[in-house]
Amino acid sequence: MCQSRINEYFDLEWVLSFQRPKKKFLCQNCKNNFVALLNYPRCLGCGRKMNEEDICVDCRKWEREYSDLLGNIALYEYNELMKKYFERFKFMGDYYYSNIFNEELKEIVQKEYGKGWLYVPVPLSKQSFQIRMFNQVEALFSGLTFTELLTVRNDEKRQQSKLNRRERLRRRQPFILNSDRRVEVEAANILLLDDIYTTGGTLYHAAKIMKDAGAKKIKSITLAR
Amino acid sequence: MVMDEGLFSKRAALEVQKNIIICNRCGQKTPKKRAFLPNQQYYCPACIMLGRLTTQHILYTIEEPNLFLDIPDPLTWKGELSKNQLRCSNKIIQIQRDNKNFLLWAVTGAGKTEILFASLADAFKKHKRVCIASPRVDVCNELYPRLKAAFECVTMVLLHGYQAEKYEYTQLVICTTHQLLRFKGAFDMLIIDEVDAFPFKDDVMLMNAVNSARKSVSSLIMLTATPTHSLMKQVRRKKLEVGYLPSRYHGHELPIPKIIIRTNWLKELQRGKICNKLRKIINSWIDNKEPFLVFVSRIDFLRDVNLVINKFVNGRCEGETVFSADKERIEKVQKMRNGTFQYLVTTTILERGVTFAGLNILVLGADDELFNSASLVQIAGRVGRSAQEPDGDAIFLCSRKKMTVVNAKKQIILLNLKGRKIKNESLFDVPE
Numbered sequence: 001m002c003q004s005r006i007n008e009y010f011d012l013e014w015v016l017s018f019q020r021p022k023k024k025f026l027c028q029n030c031k032n033n034f035v036a037l038l039n040y041p042r043c044l045g046c047g048r049k050m051n052e053e054d055i056c057v058d059c060r061k062w063e064r065e066y067s068d069l070l071g072n073i074a075l076y077e078y079n080e081l082m083k084k085y086f087e088r089f090k091f092m093g094d095y096y097y098s099n100i101f102n103e104e105l106k107e108i109v110q111k112e113y114g115k116g117w118l119y120v121p122v123p124l125s126k127q128s129f130q131i132r133m134f135n136q137v138e139a140l141f142s143g144l145t146f147t148e149l150l151t152v153r154n155d156e157k158r159q160q161s162k163l164n165r166r167e168r169l170r171r172r173q174p175f176i177l178n179s180d181r182r183v184e185v186e187a188a189n190i191l192l193l194d195d196i197y198t199t200g201g202t203l204y205h206a207a208k209i210m211k212d213a214g215a216k217k218i219k220s221i222t223l224a225r
Numbered sequence: 226m227v228m229d230e231g232l233f234s235k236r237a238a239l240e241v242q243k244n245i246i247i248c249n250r251c252g253q254k255t256p257k258k259r260a261f262l263p264n265q266q267y268y269c270p271a272c273i274m275l276g277r278l279t280t281q282h283i284l285y286t287i288e289e290p291n292l293f294l295d296i297p298d299p300l301t302w303k304g305e306l307s308k309n310q311l312r313c314s315n316k317i318i319q320i321q322r323d324n325k326n327f328l329l330w331a332v333t334g335a336g337k338t339e340i341l342f343a344s345l346a347d348a349f350k351k352h353k354r355v356c357i358a359s360p361r362v363d364v365c366n367e368l369y370p371r372l373k374a375a376f377e378c379v380t381m382v383l384l385h386g387y388q389a390e391k392y393e394y395t396q397l398v399i400c401t402t403h404q405l406l407r408f409k410g411a412f413d414m415l416i417i418d419e420v421d422a423f424p425f426k427d428d429v430m431l432m433n434a435v436n437s438a439r440k441s442v443s444s445l446i447m448l449t450a451t452p453t454h455s456l457m458k459q460v461r462r463k464k465l466e467v468g469y470l471p472s473r474y475h476g477h478e479l480p481i482p483k484i485i486i487r488t489n490w491l492k493e494l495q496r497g498k499i500c501n502k503l504r505k506i507i508n509s510w511i512d513n514k515e516p517f518l519v520f521v522s523r524i525d526f527l528r529d530v531n532l533v534i535n536k537f538v539n540g541r542c543e544g545e546t547v548f549s550a551d552k553e554r555i556e557k558v559q560k561m562r563n564g565t566f567q568y569l570v571t572t573t574i575l576e577r578g579v580t581f582a583g584l585n586i587l588v589l590g591a592d593d594e595l596f597n598s599a600s601l602v603q604i605a606g607r608v609g610r611s612a613q614e615p616d617g618d619a620i621f622l623c624s625r626k627k628m629t630v631v632n633a634k635k636q637i638i639l640l641n642l643k644g645r646k647i648k649n650e651s652l653f654d655v656p657e
Contacts, residue, residue: 093277094270095262133279134263142263 035077037225046197047074047225062200070207070218072197073112074225075104082224086196090136098139101223106143109221113191117219118147118184122194122206123175125152140223141193149185150175150206174202177209185213192220238282239267248272249284251406252433271430272406274386286409289440293352293380293396300346302339302375307476310340313468317344317446320466321353321414326445328420328460331470332479332640333450333606338368340470341416341446342375349379349396353413356398356438358405360425361577362387364418369399405434415439419577420447420456421599450606451599451636472644477615479637479644480608482601484591484621484630491590491624497533503587504537506620510585511541515617516561517585519570520604522593524548530589531570542567549574576603583614591621591630601633 040049045059055063063069076082089097109119121137129135138146153176177185190210192203197220207218240247245254246267253271260267268279278284306314313329320327321344331337341357348355357372359365362385369383382393384400384407398408402417402425415438417425425431439445447456459465473479487493487500499507510517521530527546534544544566547557554574560566561581569575573595584607591601601621608617621630 092273096259
């Protein structure tokens with residue numbers, strides 16, 4: 001991340017384990033600056049850092065609107081460094097940066113939602129895809145088998161990240177369900193995957209479609225919150 | 226815009242080879258694995274901050290037409306050069322006319338910019354296109370208004386990554402060295418200020434950028450106060466001509482740094498103590514109301530050092546800490562300029578290109594690996610830059626004697642010696 005060299009150190013445990021060293025993408029300093037949320041008490045709805053385990057104010061609103069919460073798991077806090085990371089990865093389009101969190105994300109998905117879950121990445125509009133040439137969510141979670149159930153409506157003009165909070169919450173349904181795959185959703189367990197959970201708008205929009213199509217359980221995992 | 230096919234030359238942005246890709250903008254080679262996109266395309270990660278280039282892009286270049294207005298007398302600056310400055314200035318005019326490469330080694334505070342004016346004026350008269358680049362944004366920002374004032378009729382634009390001004394076709398371009406990647410065969414005269422500064426030093430990409438931004442027949446002028454070994458090697462092999470300006474514009478000598486060795490200074494400091502020698506020095510600075518800068522090697526030390534100094538100062542004057550990512554960096558430096566602050570605790574960001582009148586400096590841990598001889602000479606060069614107060618103290622505090630510190634002091638003494646000697650000698654010898 002910070003472009004400095006990474007010190008590979010060899011400890012006794014590693015020598016005895018006869019394993020090839022895991023490739024490291026982050027130096028210790030950068031690693032420390034990403035705040036791993038799993039070490040803190042979190043909101044049961046969105047996964048943000050809290051003083052004690054509870055449901056935060058924003059999630060109570062979602063609860064009233066949709067009755068079920070997503071129980072989102074977010075790996076890291078969206079702080080200055082994470083912002084820089086997304087700047088480089090998503091907006092400049094440095095695809096290689098997806099490797100930094102790929103291992104960890106795959107691990108958590110397989111640990112928490114192993115069998116019997118369909119992995120549904122949040123889609124990207126055609127215009128964004130043309131510029132970026134990759135879907136950042138699929139890049140982050142690459143290695144998992146996705147079920148692409150959603151597409152972005154064609155008339156959706158503006159990117160989510162260019163809207164402010166109020167505009168985001170007022171936005172109407174941006175997604176449509178791929179009609180040929182409606183059958184797969186019925187009575188299925190759906191795990192939604194996204195890069196950042198900000199207001200929750202995107203994920204709850206996606207969840208609503210799934211629910212209307214008859215999904216049993218809907219949960220979500222994101223990289224940042 | 227009307228596009229005439231004949232005017233443009235076209236080429237693919239990236240060259241794909243067996244295991245690597247080569248970027249045609251920055252010239253960097255990248256392993257395919259690093260540059261891979263999931264749609265079977267590649268991109269260049271080395272110059273991604275200028276906008277991503279992929280295998281689908283095509284680069285267009287227009288041959289430089291040199292379409293500039295006739296300006297009979299472009300220089301509106303009405304200052305005067307000293308005898309030595311004038312000789313350097315004439316030499317650069319000659320270099321510029323002959324389209325050669327040149328290194329100007331001028332001590333800190335020699336008035337490098339003013340020396341360039343005459344040759345710039347000469348180049349502008351001949352419709353030449355000129356670029357002044359520097360690795361440091363601060364240097365560019367400082368140069369732009371000075372040049373604007375000196376050449377009122379010449380079109381110029383300032384380019385760097387933090388500014389939103391749109392590119393315009395101008396006769397003079399002032400930019401950071403990274404921006405040079407955007408040009409190809411464009412400049413008849415290219416000037417690089419502070420060639421030895423980070424990140425330009427040892428950067429292959431930026432060296433490529435310089436070579437591709439200038440025309441094949443053009444002059445390259447490099448300015449520095451502390452040339453690197455590789456530059457001096459070229460000079461010794463007679464591949465590069467050198468000019469040599471070892472005295473300051475006001476004719477006073479460079480202040481020679483004092484080295485204080487204190488084995489346990491770091492531990493003492495962490496316990497909140499300052500040794501007697503330093504106490505005396507800092508006290509005298511405060512009593513005489515002289516501003517001072519305290520340099521530390523790492524950002525982590527800033528807070529601790531500031532706490533200790535704050536306690537020692539005990540309200541007699543004000544000061545703060547500054548570092549590169551500091552949001553109030555510019556405001557704090559401004560406060561230091563207008564005298565609200567008497568001291569700043571800083572990292573190497575204030576090492577170059579800043580001028581405070583009557584300044585003193587203190588380097589804590591000058592033997593740290595982060596300070597090399599060049600940066601120590603630069604730091605010492607902050608002292609005594611104004612003609613009114615040509616003296617001041619430069620103190621290097623270290624825990625042991627180290628070559629870099631000793632060399633820095635030696636270099637300054639040597640430069641002073643040269644400065645005394647060369648009053649009448651040739652300025653363009655190869656220095657020892």
